[in-house]
Amino acid sequence: MDWKLEVIVIPVSDVDRAKEFYAERCGFVVDVDHQANENTRIVQMTPPGSACSITVGTGIVKGEPGTVKGLQLVVSDIEKARAQLVERGVDASPVRHVGEDGQWSDGHGGSWNAFVFFDDPDGNSWAVQEKPAG
Template identity: 55%
Template sequence: MNWTLEVVVVPVSDLDRAKAFYADQLGFVVDHDMVINHEVRIVQLTPPGSGCSIVIGKGAVPHMPPGSLKGLQLVVPDLHKARAELLDRGVEVSDIQVLGKNPRPVPDPLDNVGFVFFEDPDGNAWAVQQISTRP
């Protein structure tokens, strides 16, 4: 049986500001923007090429304070290109960091161990890792 992770809920304080950050600055695709009632609005966004989406919303996650989600991770084949794209879109992103040692020989020394980090406007923390080849 396959178990696929399809949605991660990200707690935010300002839905429109968060939607603009994820859609306009990160380039996530807006899949849905649904108003359920005057207290609940759900926005689902998907990173290009991803099988997993995020959901942000008003009234969506009452027990998670905005900015409390840490350790979300995106994977890209070219970290230099991804970082440049984030900078071009106005995202404050860290310098490239190498964390650990490659578990096997790879053509690019950043594969598996190259990362950059950023936060959304509420402080939810994201990592971007380079993996261009898989065993």
């Protein structure tokens, strides 16, 4: 039996602001924007090429906005990914890596060791990691 992670619910304070951030700035595809009733709205968005989506909304999660940390995306070209985020207005970190001393340093660090970090408007935190080809 396959167990597939397909949706992660992200608590946000403003659904429209989160939708704009993820769709317009991060380039996620809006799959669903459904107002089930006056207390429940579901907005599901998927990063390009991903099998897993995120959902933001009202009446769907009790978590505090900004408390989700450590979400991670993988890309084939970290510099290109960072450039796309910055061009769209995302405050993305420089490309960083973990050095031999265990500390973060700017620049590309080799196979699986190149990251960019950003937060959504509520402070939910994302890492983008370069995945080696092949």
